[in-house]
Amino acid sequence: MRILIVDDHPVMRGGIRACLHDLDAAIGFVEAADLQEAVRAAKAQPADLVLLDLALPGVSDIEALTAFRASLDPCPPVVVFSATDDPGTVTAALDAGAMGFIPKTSTPAILQSALRLVLAHGIYVPPSVLRRRDGMQPSSSTSAQPALRRLSELGLTPRQQQVCTLMVKGRPVKQIARDLDISAATVKAHLQPILRALGVMNRTEAIVALHRLGFSIAD
Amino acid sequence: MASEHILLPPKTQAPKLAGVDPRVLRARQIRLYIETAPVFHLLAVGFAVGGAAGLIWLYAPEQRSTTLLWALAIAAMLLVRLAAWIAYSGTRPDDDAVRRWLKWFVVPHACSMAAIGVAPLLLVPSASGHEAEILLTISLLVYVVAVGSAQKFSAYRPVVPIVLGPMVLAFVASMLWFPGIAPKVLAFGGVVAGLWSHRMAASFNRSIVQSMELSIRNENLVAALEAHGARLREQTAIAEDARRLAEHAERAKTRFLAAASHDLRQPMHAISLLVGALRPRSSGAEREIMARLGRSVEVMDGLFNAILDLSKLDSGAMKPEIAEVPLRAILETIELHFGPEAAAKNLAFSVFASRAVVKTDAALLERALRNLVSNAIKYTREGRVLVGCRRRGGRLLIAVWDTGVGIAADHLDQVFEEYFQVDGSPRDRSQGLGLGLSIVRRLARLLGSEIEVASVPGTGSRFGLEVPLAFYRRIDTESQAAQPGRYAALEGKFILIVDDEADARFGTEALLREWGCHSASAGSLGELATTLERELRFPDAIIADYRIGERETGLEAISAVRAYTGEDTPALIVTGEEFLETDALAAVAIFPVVRKPVAIEQLRRHLLAALEPGAARTKAA
Numbered sequence: 107m108r109i110l111i112v113d114d115h116p117v118m119r120g121g122i123r124a125c126l127h128d129l130d131a132a133i134g135f136v137e138a139a140d141l142q143e144a145v146r147a148a149k150a151q152p153a154d155l156v157l158l159d160l161a162l163p164g165v166s167d168i169e170a171l172t173a174f175r176a177s178l179d180p181c182p183p184v185v186v187f188s189a190t191d192d193p194g195t196v197t198a199a200l201d202a203g204a205m206g207f208i209p210k211t212s213t214p215a216i217l218q219s220a221l222r223l224v225l226a227h228g229i230y231v232p233p234s235v236l237r238r239r240d241g242m243q244p245s246s247s248t249s250a251q252p253a254l255r256r257l258s259e260l261g262l263t264p265r266q267q268q269v270c271t272l273m274v275k276g277r278p279v280k281q282i283a284r285d286l287d288i289s290a291a292t293v294k295a296h297l298q299p300i301l302r303a304l305g306v307m308n309r310t311e312a313i314v315a316l317h318r319l320g321f322s323i324a325d
Numbered sequence: 326m327a328s329e330h331i332l333l334p335p336k337t338q339a340p341k342l343a344g345v346d347p348r349v350l351r352a353r354q355i356r357l358y359i360e361t362a363p364v365f366h367l368l369a370v371g372f373a374v375g376g377a378a379g380l381i382w383l384y385a386p387e388q389r390s391t392t393l394l395w396a397l398a399i400a401a402m403l404l405v406r407l408a409a410w411i412a413y414s415g416t417r418p419d420d421d422a423v424r425r426w427l428k429w430f431v432v433p434h435a436c437s438m439a440a441i442g443v444a445p446l447l448l449v450p451s452a453s454g455h456e457a458e459i460l461l462t463i464s465l466l467v468y469v470v471a472v473g474s475a476q477k478f479s480a481y482r483p484v485v486p487i488v489l490g491p492m493v494l495a496f497v498a499s500m501l502w503f504p505g506i507a508p509k510v511l512a513f514g515g516v517v518a519g520l521w522s523h524r525m526a527a528s529f530n531r532s533i534v535q536s537m538e539l540s541i542r543n544e545n546l547v548a549a550l551e552a553h554g555a556r557l558r559e560q561t562a563i564a565e566d567a568r569r570l571a572e573h574a575e576r577a578k579t580r581f582l583a584a585a586s587h588d589l590r591q592p593m594h595a596i597s598l599l600v601g602a603l604r605p606r607s608s609g610a611e612r613e614i615m616a617r618l619g620r621s622v623e624v625m626d627g628l629f630n631a632i633l634d635l636s637k638l639d640s641g642a643m644k645p646e647i648a649e650v651p652l653r654a655i656l657e658t659i660e661l662h663f664g665p666e667a668a669a670k671n672l673a674f675s676v677f678a679s680r681a682v683v684k685t686d687a688a689l690l691e692r693a694l695r696n697l698v699s700n701a702i703k704y705t706r707e708g709r710v711l712v713g714c715r716r717r718g719g720r721l722l723i724a725v726w727d728t729g730v731g732i733a734a735d736h737l738d739q740v741f742e743e744y745f746q747v748d749g750s751p752r753d754r755s756q757g758l759g760l761g762l763s764i765v766r767r768l769a770r771l772l773g774s775e776i777e778v779a780s781v782p783g784t785g786s787r788f789g790l791e792v793p794l795a796f797y798r799r800i801d802t803e804s805q806a807a808q809p810g811r812y813a814a815l816e817g818k819f820i821l822i823v824d825d826e827a828d829a830r831f832g833t834e835a836l837l838r839e840w841g842c843h844s845a846s847a848g849s850l851g852e853l854a855t856t857l858e859r860e861l862r863f864p865d866a867i868i869a870d871y872r873i874g875e876r877e878t879g880l881e882a883i884s885a886v887r888a889y890t891g892e893d894t895p896a897l898i899v900t901g902e903e904f905l906e907t908d909a910l911a912a913v914a915i916f917p918v919v920r921k922p923v924a925i926e927q928l929r930r931h932l933l934a935a936l937e938p939g940a941a942r943t944k945a946a
Binding site: 115117118121122124125127128189193210211213215217218221234279291294295297298301302304305306307308309 | 590592594595596597598599601602619626630688816817818819860861862863865891
């Protein structure tokens with residue numbers, strides 16, 4: 107597994123690296139201090155996961171994410187790693203295609219378990235977003251880590267799981283259709299069981315629900 | 326006697342008005358004297374003298390050479406004044422210099438007047454038979470010049486005797502030289518003319534001086550006002566600068582705090598990650614050190630959070646998003662979060678559940694309550710901490726009670742200030758900077774409330790804030806929500822509405838939201854296509870109006886949805902028409918029909934039936 111860490115603070119990159127390395131010694135790391143470097147690194151050798159700080163030199167907030175995603179095709183799944191945690195920014199990041207959002211403001215214990223969760227193909231979003239959504243209670247999965255559930259538990263076929271995983275990783279419907287050589291309507295049709303099972307309308311809500319219910323999106 | 330009077334220096338000056346500089350006043354009078362009708366005056370005197378000389382030339386041929394010399398002497402004086410005038414006009418001297426110019430006007434003026442006065446002696450032949458006519462002519466000239474010049478020399482009073490005196494004296498003296506009564510009478514006329522001229526000049530001068538003083542005072546006043554205005558403007562500018570500076574400093578402080586706490590946190594987060602990485606590898610004493618390190622980092626992180634919160638609140642970056650919020654969820658979170666902490670300190674901790682739904686920003690309210698509860702636990706050594714609500718008219722008081730150290734009355738206001746910590750309380754800087762309550766106060770204000778505080782030292786405190794109450798949840802709806810039953814089948818379903826009436830769409834969508842459904846709506850088949858394209862999810866059911874616009878029907882809408890999704894989407898038809906055409910009736914018969922106005926219970930029943938798993942998608946099938 108290769109992880110690209112994009113953060114302008116070397117200590118931060120070092121910290122994440124040490125923490126993740128401890129969790130899985132087989133992880134390979136690439137570090138980048140700004141957007142250009144990150145895009146170069148990702149193009150040179152595709153990463154399996156990108157940990158992206160939103161406050162990079164020259165770009166601000168969501169712009170860093172959209173610019174990064176626009177420069178790569180296909181774009182590897184991006185988990186935003188940011189000092190901001192207000193629900194507006196988190197939702198905007200998910201809307202812009204992030205696969206998760208880890209606020210650096212979380213307590214160290216949560217920070218570590220969030221990273222661990224992401225490494226295990228789980229999804230992490232901060233509790234502030236969960237609270238904003240009507241009818242959703244913050245999950246207890248943030249503190250204790252039960253075994254992650256698999257998408258097949260929802261009765262999805264392998265093809266449906268595949269399409270769902272691509273969507274969660276941030277691939278737009280049109281791109282999934284192109285990659286799998288099927289029509290956009292068929293892609294949507296494959297997504298219906300998961301959307302209905304989770305009771306959600308779009309990708310962002312799906313990510314929040316997958317986190318809340320503790321699903322892994324491993325292929 | 327008369328001349329004495331004339332030569333007397335002016336005794337009565339116009340009363341000096343405060344603020345008028347006499348030098349300025351004098352300079353203006355001199356200017357006026359020099360500048361009053363200079364050319365006209367010279368021409369008038371020149372013509373009068375020329376006329377008189379012409380008469381004498383005719384009546385006394387033997388006096389022609391004297392008369393010519395006399396007229397030329399006067400003309401020379403006039404020319405000197407004219408030259409002086411031209412030079413003066415070119416120089417435009419200032420107030421001090423103008424005095425030095427005076428002699429160049431007064432001396433020739435006095436000389437020419439004296440020359441006119443002495444004319445009888447010089448020009449009248451001793452025995453020509455025309456003495457009387459010539460004397461009369463000269464006398465008339467003197468009278469006219471004396472009176473006619475009054476206006477000219479009235480401008481500057483000291484000039485009056487200098488100019489008028491020599492002429493009148495010379496005239497009277499020359500006339501007395503002649504024998505007979507007539508010259509004496511003419512001489513007396515000269516004295517009268519001189520006195521009259523002097524009187525006129527004095528009177529003119531008074532009004533001139535008065536108006537000059539007035540204008541000088543006005544000018545001074547205007548100048549003073551302007552100076553005052555300039556000073557005021559200057560002061561306002563200084564105040565404005567100071568305000569800008571203060572604002573700038575405030576913004577700089579906020580930016581600094583945000584930047585500093587952001588940058589300082591980066592290495593701190595890194596430390597916590599490193600500690601986390603080391604922990605599993607360490608053993609025994611090391612493990613204990615690691616745990617302490619981890620706790621220190623958590624405390625530090627809390628402090629940075631507080632500072633960052635404060636700077637965010639001060640910079641106005643936090644905007645409340647007011648919504649109807651059930652208090653229950655927030656209180657439960659608080660209970661879960663602080664329960665262990667209170668238990669660790671052996672405090673009884675109770676949170677009273679509430680059915681209230683309040684209008685507030687859930688995240689901000691929770692933050693405020695967290696701070697209050699955290700404070701209460703921190704300052705309470707034994708006893709209990711309670712969280713509860715009380716209704717106050719249209720508002721709800723949410724309060725935190727404790728049996729802690731309490732706050733003295735004179736400290737009640739100060740506790741909300743930054744970095745304030747009550748003396749005598751456990752002064753543990755590692756536990757906080759005393760920012761909690763100042764954050765709470767700012768949060769409360771964002772939510773439209775003040776923080777209430779009541780406290781008895783040694784007994785305990787109560788902190789509370791008020792939020793607008795929306796309504797209370799009824800017990801039955803709550804139990805309904807608690808036990809999944811009748812509504813569970815609707816929760817999270819996506820219902821598509823096709824209706825050309827905007828009000829109907831809006832109303833139905835609101836109703837569906839209440840039932841926990843997602844919804845989208847379209848007013849025409851064109852709009853429907855866009856909606857289907859836009860939504861990632863396919864509808865679970867359709868509610869379609871039978872007649873959509875002029876030509877489209879709900880049946881077409883249902884077909885369009887089914888064609889797009891490839892699913893047998895269940896559908897309901899709503900219609901306001903009493904009687905449907907026979908073919909329409911047949912077509913409609915395959916779907917459940919709900920009559921408008923829609924009865925809510927009926928709509929829900931039909932919807933639940935349509936969504937039932939395994940239920941026939943259409944009546945016909």
